[in-house]
Amino acid sequence: MFKWLPYELHTHTNHSDGKQTIEELSCEAKKLNLYGFAMTDHNTISTFNMLDNMSEKYQIDIIPGMEWTTFYGHILLLGLNKYVEWRDVNLDNINEKIENIRNDVKLIGIAHPFSIGGPISTGSHFEYKISDYNNIDYIEVWSGLLPGKNYINKKAFDWWTSLLNKGYKISAVSGRDWHHTNGTEKYISCTYLGHKDNEKFDGINSIKKGKISVGCEYFLDIICNIDKNSYYIGDSINKDQINDMDITIMINESKVKTNYKYDDDKYIIKLVTNNGEVYSNIINNKDKVEVRLENIEFKWIRGELYRNIDNEEIIISFTNPIYFK
Template sequence: MKQWLPYELHTHTFHSDGEHSLLELANSAKELGLFGIAMTDHNTMSPLLERDQVELETGLQIIRGMEWTTFFGHMLAIGIVDYLDWRDLGIKDIHRGIERVHRQGGVVGIAHPYRVGSPLCTGCYWEYEISDWKDIDYIEVWSYTFPSIMNSNQRAFQLWTDMLNQGYRISGVCGRDWHVSSKKVTEPIAVTYLSMETRESAAPEQLDLEKAAVDALRDGTISVTMGPLLQCSVQLDSTNRVYGIGEEVHVVEVADTARVRVEVDFSARAEHWQLADQELRVLLMSNKGQIAELNLSRNESAAVCGLRVEGLIWLRAELHGAFHNSITMIAFTNPIYFEQHQ
């Protein structure tokens, strides 16, 4: 059975520069209604020695990983088994490092690519030379708390959009870069929902659950939000099949049209965010720019529109409205892709 499950994908403990232990971090994540976290301490996997015990004690899934923290950028490696060194790689050698992660079955993500760098944060700003963007699995397009209003995140979001427009299928996620206790945070927190198969969490099945999360990151079955969960699907008028987030629509007829359905689940983690009753705007964005706008609310939480699919490469939904005293993007989905067959 597939479910949408909330994750935090960028976390730290006192094994690097965080304030808390893995157990304290996991307990805080449970209090926030999260299903799982990725453990991504800087250049170490040592907190994962406690992983099995902490998972058993808290019921929280912990995905193995690390934040490759270098002079030329920070790269998240998620789903790896063993520690990976970066010190033999120069600014032109990032693809060799990516290959090491992929060889272990993991995925790589560019962390906070436009965060202010040295001397405030050595290597935070991404400077590695990427010769083939197909090697990049995801970009952390939202980072830190209340991420939508930060200029560095807006630049990262535009980078992601530019890559999608060029035909690259790269996932977009959020990462809190969680270092401090939640009790010190007053700003909104974004989470990454992954659509994945789930099972009863007996110990032998945890690795299967980890693989499912890594596959979701690789495949882009992802929706990101600071509030309610945003959903989007496409159905071609010439077929009965419904395509979801991260899937590929096979377009045979150039003149084909599609029904796009968007829906907002206001019940998802509802106790962990506040959103005033209002008419929310859902923008349908694509390689052609904005192609539609729909209005949703708690009373009317779903809407459908028709559109022509000729020339479409990708399509995503973005939820906008008044949130935390700002007019901002509240949530976005990853793309549904289109493959034009003529």
């Protein structure tokens, strides 16, 4: 079975444009019951000499990182071991620059790709043309609070889906873009990083391998059961050896503390593949659901969970895929 640990993967302090100190951020993250967060100030690593102390004091995992904030897009660098220059990055050399920093960073992710750009927020919209998306580890498809309702996130989610359909194994995460805390925030989404019971947990590795579920208050887990073998989110299955399979869908309630309000008690569960939706059901409880699928002719499958909020069906959780090769 998988264990899931909640992370926030996009944060800022007063070392860039945030309103909180690194200590205040660490304290608030712990109050939310996060297991960890990524420190991603804009174009600076000046908090790095404090991260070990904050991690020990608040008993929280902190991933060192930076938001590579350029004029043509923001790129999240996680597991960073030194400062990376941003001022000479442009539309013509972005692919070369990504290749050059590979030894200095463990993960490269695209932040809020469809955010409004200039002149309102220069650089927030991702304009780069990536020559090979195998060089990108993940995309921040959800940004902000109640992310499933925001149209820029819907565009990012659809873009990620199109890359999956082209055969890329790119992870998808949520990033709050956390600059300040006022205590009244609603619908805070988290990225849940998974690992098997018998494995040592490594957050960077979980992101890289797509062992991820994303959600607000609830998050999904799916397991494919084939011939007494179980396959988990992020795994790859040889589809030549199967004709049908049983899928277990579980709705997990988050321990992250925040405010939510739904119209009713209905949970809408969907299974989606590169061929589209293959299962949909409305349930009134959080009991696990068993689904049998036959004639496996798809490249990947993921779970999606919806709730009704203000008379609108909103996605509140999705899994990264299980792949078929």
